[in-house]
Amino acid sequence: MTAQPGRRRDAAATRAALLDAAAALFAERGFDRTTVRDIAGQAEVNQALLFRYFGSKEALFEAVVARNGREHLATTPPERLFSASLRGMLAPEGPRNRTLETYLRSSGSDGVGATLRQEIGEEYARVLATLTDAPDAGLRADLALAWLMGIALVREVTGKEPLASADPEHVSELVLTAVRTLLERSE
Amino acid sequence: MTAQPGRRRDAAATRAALLDAAAALFAERGFDRTTVRDIAGQAEVNQALLFRYFGSKEALFEAVVARNGREHLATTPPERLFSASLRGMLAPEGPRNRTLETYLRSSGSDGVGATLRQEIGEEYARVLATLTDAPDAGLRADLALAWLMGIALVREVTGKEPLASADPEHVSELVLTAVRTLLERSE
DNA sequence: TCCGGTTGTAAGCAGCTGCTTACAAAACTA
DNA sequence: TAGTTTTGTAAGCAGCTGCTTACAACCGGA
Numbered sequence: 001m002t003a004q005p006g007r008r009r010d011a012a013a014t015r016a017a018l019l020d021a022a023a024a025l026f027a028e029r030g031f032d033r034t035t036v037r038d039i040a041g042q043a044e045v046n047q048a049l050l051f052r053y054f055g056s057k058e059a060l061f062e063a064v065v066a067r068n069g070r071e072h073l074a075t076t077p078p079e080r081l082f083s084a085s086l087r088g089m090l091a092p093e094g095p096r097n098r099t100l101e102t103y104l105r106s107s108g109s110d111g112v113g114a115t116l117r118q119e120i121g122e123e124y125a126r127v128l129a130t131l132t133d134a135p136d137a138g139l140r141a142d143l144a145l146a147w148l149m150g151i152a153l154v155r156e157v158t159g160k161e162p163l164a165s166a167d168p169e170h171v172s173e174l175v176l177t178a179v180r181t182l183l184e185r186s187e
Numbered sequence: 188m189t190a191q192p193g194r195r196r197d198a199a200a201t202r203a204a205l206l207d208a209a210a211a212l213f214a215e216r217g218f219d220r221t222t223v224r225d226i227a228g229q230a231e232v233n234q235a236l237l238f239r240y241f242g243s244k245e246a247l248f249e250a251v252v253a254r255n256g257r258e259h260l261a262t263t264p265p266e267r268l269f270s271a272s273l274r275g276m277l278a279p280e281g282p283r284n285r286t287l288e289t290y291l292r293s294s295g296s297d298g299v300g301a302t303l304r305q306e307i308g309e310e311y312a313r314v315l316a317t318l319t320d321a322p323d324a325g326l327r328a329d330l331a332l333a334w335l336m337g338i339a340l341v342r343e344v345t346g347k348e349p350l351a352s353a354d355p356e357h358v359s360e361l362v363l364t365a366v367r368t369l370l371e372r373s374e
Numbered sequence: 375t376c377c378g379g380t381t382g383t384a385a386g387c388a389g390c391t392g393c394t395t396a397c398a399a400a401a402c403t404a
Numbered sequence: 405t406a407g408t409t410t411t412g413t414a415a416g417c418a419g420c421t422g423c424t425t426a427c428a429a430c431c432g433g434a
Contacts, residue, residue, distance in 0.1 A: 009431075035421065049382070142347055146350065158308055160309075177368050
């Protein structure tokens with residue numbers, strides 16, 4: 001049907017298609033509930049190639065998180081990191097930040113990319129911790145990060161109203177006001 | 188070994204053992220990563236009985252959440268609900284509140300007890316919303332609930348330091364201060 | 375033109391999953 | 405005691421999972 005015997009031969013494109021498909025599916029369903037057949041299917045690629053190019057499902061997951069997780073962390077000034085992450089998460093469309101979504105939807109999985117997840121969490125928290133002079137800056141940063149994760153969880157996973165369809169600006173205002181009691185230089 | 192041919196015959200005890208085992212395992216691993224064989228094994232019960240007494244794994248899950256989810260909601264005065272949930276979650280041992288843990292560890296699963304989860308979220312939020320006179324009380328309550336979930340997520344699932352082993356009183360103080368900008372009558 | 379490596383394909387394996395069935399032992403009822 | 409119902413057991417099925425293998429088609433360089 002779709003593919004002639006021996007479709008367009010392009011290893012790089014195949015790899016990229018797998019990465020894209022995996023990123024979308026892991027964000028939607030989490031690690032456990034995404035099968036390698038799903039990923040290969042969405043990428044329109046034979047599933048054996050997934051193993052040729054990435055070795056295992058777990059390694060693919062790590063490649064996805066590594067690719068998507070760090071970019072906007074590296075390109076956002078500290079004072080705006082919290083509000084940018086929050087708004088990026090609340091935005092109804094466009095380049096949503098699906099890293100947090102992927103992270104939490106896969107949070108049932110124990111060893112899977114645990115190290116990587118922890119690293120990304122560390123990086124976020126380290127940046128946020130620069131926004132206060134309090135001696136417990138690290139803890140404050142963790143609490144702020146936890147709130148982001150919680151909001152993502154309740155919105156995306158549970159779909160709880162009124163949060164799920166609340167005005168992003170309104171939510172940001174409430175959250176940022178409260179967070180400023182933790183991180184005085186935020187926003 | 189353990190069971191003579193035809194062990195102690197007691198349907199109620201068997202049901203209860205299954206419920207207890209399921210509650211513990213769902214909280215630890217979430218719905219997907221807990222198998223019916225695990226549950227039956229921990230309950231020291233033949234796995235076929237799980238289906239006799241509950242019909243399906245999903246129905247068992249709903250029974251667990253229904254049993255554990257509502258009690259401390261019903262027995263805690265509104266002003267203390269947030270701080271009690273927070274402290275119950277942070278407590279190193281004793282009767283921890285595993286409802287939130289169960290909730291979030293299973294949050295990858297789509298249809299599974301989704302209705303029930305939503306109901307419990309609604310009940311929590313409805314109570315919390317009574318703690319402010321602001322017109323957006325519902326949204327404020329959702330955000331507070333989201334924070335609880337996020338803290339549970341980062342602590343229990345990710346194990347992120349310094350949050351994971353921070354002093355419960357210290358954490359409570361920071362969080363409650365910030366939450367009071369949302370719900371003025373909390374605590 | 376042939377040849378070696380690369381890319382893609384089809385089929386299948388072993389293990390686990392939720393769930394069912396056929397049956398035996400115990401308990402209750404008469 | 406005899407018959408019925410309840411409780412527990414052992415075995416297995418059909419489907420899905422991650423992953424592997426054997427092989428065909430394609431490509432660039434000699």
